[in-house]
Every structure is written in C-alpha cells, then in structure tokens.
C-alpha cells in the first residue's frame with residue numbers, strides 16, 4: 097500500500113485524460129436526459145436524489161481510505177441515523193456511547209425508544225454489559241468530547257459472537273487515523289464535516305461497509321429519505337481530502353505541544369489527549385490507531401475561567417466544530433453535554449506550533465487576571 101499522503105492525493109481520481117481537469121467538475125442535475133423510448137435504465141443517471149457522478153467520485157475516494165464501500169449522506173447525523181434506523185427493529189437492543197456526541201444519544205433515546213428499541217448508554221471506556229444479545233453496538237472512539245478510547249476488535253468479537261453488528265463513529269480519528277473495518281467493525285460511520293474535509297465550510301456524512309447488501313440497503317435508505325449531499329459540497333469534500341494527510345500531521349503535532357502546555361499549567365485541572373503517555377487511553381489508542389487526532393480536551397476551574405480563556409486567546413476561534421484548519425475551542429457544557437462547566441474541547445488547526453503554543457500560554461495566564 098502506498099503512503100497516506102499519496103493515497104489522500106490520488107483517492108477517487110479518474111484516469112488522466114488530456115484536456116480534462118484532475119478532479120472532474122461537479123455534476124449539477126436534478127433530472128438528467130432520459131432516452132425518450134427506453135426511459136430509465138440501470139447505470140444511466142436519471143434523477144439527482146439517487147444518481148450523481150460527483151458523489152460517486154467522492155465515495156470512491158473515501159471508500160479507498162476506509163477500505164470499504166462508501167455511501168455519502170447530507171451530514172454526519174444523516175449517516176448515523178441511516179445506520180440506526182435501517183438496522184434496528186422493535187425489540188432490538190442498541191448500545192450507544194454515554195460520553196459521545198450528544199445528538200447521537202438524544203436521537204437514540206427519542207426516536208429509537210419510541211420505536212420499541214431498547215437503548216443502553218455505556219461509557220466508551222466501559223464497563224460494557226454482556227454484548228451477545230445486542231443487535232447493534234455503536235461506539236465512538238475517540239469519544240467526543242472526553243476522548244476516551246475503546247478496543248474495537250475486542251468489542252466486535254463479543255458482539256459478533258451473538259450475531260450482532262458493530263458501527264464505529266470514526267469522525268474524530270478519520271480514516272487515516274483509524275480503520276474500523278480492519279478492526280472488525282461492520283460499519284465505519286462519520287461526520288465528514290470535521291477533519292476529513294477540514295475547511296469548516298461544508299456538512300457531510302458517510303457510512304462505509306464491506307458488505308454489498310448493507311451498502312445497497314443504505315443507498316436505498318438515502319434515496320428514500322433524500323438525505324443527500326449536494327454536488328458542490330461533495331466536490332469541495334473531494335478536493336479537500338487531498339490535503340488530509342498534511343492537515344492531520346500538523347494538527348497532531350500541534351495537539352502534542354498544546355497538551356504538554358496544558359498539563360504543566362496550574363490553571364488546568366485535567367487534560368485528555370490519547371497521544372500522551374500519561375493518558376488513560378494511551379495504551380489502546382497506540383495499539384489500534386494509526387495516528388492521534390488534533391483534538392485536546394481540558395478542564396479549567398469553572399465557567400468563568402473557560403470564558404476568560406476563550407476571550408484571551410487570539411488564534412483560537414470560539415466555535416462548536418473541530419478538525420478544521422483554524423484552531424477552535426468550545427465550552428461543551430453550553431450545549432448541554434454532561435461535562436464540567438469549565439471543560440473545553442480544543443481543536444488544533446494547522447497554524448505554526450510555536451504561535452499556537454504561545455497563544456495558549458498567554459490565554460491560560462490571563463485566566464487569573
């Protein structure tokens with residue numbers, strides 16, 4: 097296999113054709129021309145809710161990185177809900193992360209519970225209940241925002257022993273950071289809104305699987321619900337994936353430096369970054385991940401301290417996403433996450449490490465002023 101940078105740059109590109117661009121332009125079309133006599137035909141694009149060449153190119157690219165068949169969706173939540181609703185039936189049990197993205201939990205506890213599905217919330221680091229009666233285990237590793245990590249292969253073996261399925265939310269890791277399908281997961285599902293595309297300008301979701309029937313079921317689900325990504329967003333996403341390796345490398349290096357600054361500062365009560373040897377997730381993360389992402393989570397004394405930090409930092413945008421080019425930070429309790437009031441999810445961008453470290457230092461020192 098070629099290196100990550102090479103794979104990211106070439107993923108999903110067609111064979112070179114003289115006079116054509118490297119990445120084909122977005123295919124805009126609601127209806128496409130039909131053959132007046134033969135009408136709709138398999139393999140010929142007919143309508144934009146089910147057929148789009150720009151999606152197909154993007155799906156080839158993401159599928160190459162995840163090593164599975166990819167189905168794109170309008171957003172991460174569209175992708176996650178597609179897996180949950182297309183797999184689960186009344187009477188089934190699903191396990192979702194108690195400490196993962198709060199909207200996934202909210203979706204499960206409302207829409208799945210009212211459909212007769214039993215929803216168990218389990219912390220990413222465990223302990224897990226017996227998994228042999230579970231229809232679907234959805235894990236998020238590393239979990240957002242706490243950054244705990246679980247052993248995908250071990251959990252998948254337990255779920256598969258009972259005939260259940262495993263989905264891994266790969267948003268934070270990205271396919272260059274972790275390959276859930278290689279580790280035994282049945283689905284790798286993610287928000288491509290974050291580090292995968294990394295420019296803070298599009299919403300995207302996807303699901304990858306190695307089972308053609310499940311891929312076909314997800315494609316049918318997307319066509320029926322209309323949870324499609326627009327061609328321009330799909331094209332931007334594909335264009336952005338070319339720099340994924342470079343962006344992740346800088347983000348990860350920045351996170352390593354920022355985590356050390358945070359760990360050494362008296363204003364910081366605790367810091368989580370699975371790449372630090374002292375981190376509780378370090379052992380499992382180093383075993384199963386190919387690289388550690390640029391998100392660091394830390395806790396300050398209280399809400400006031402977090403707000404003063406966010407105000408004082410000049411290079412850090414207050415924003416509620418992560419994985420982008422620009423360093424951003426979010427006090428998670430303001431969104432209803434069950435986290436301490438002073439907890440900040442800090443997403444390192446691709447700024448120069450020295451500049452970012454100096455800015456974080458300054459902002460931490462400003463907390464006590």
Ligand SMILES: Cc1ncc(COP(=O)(O)O)c(C=O)c1O
Nearest residue numbers: 171172173197240267287289300
């Ligand atoms: C881990 C995780 N999964 C899924 C989502 C949902 O993604 P989207 O906002 O693209 O719907 C998010 C959003 O923050 C997330 O952090």
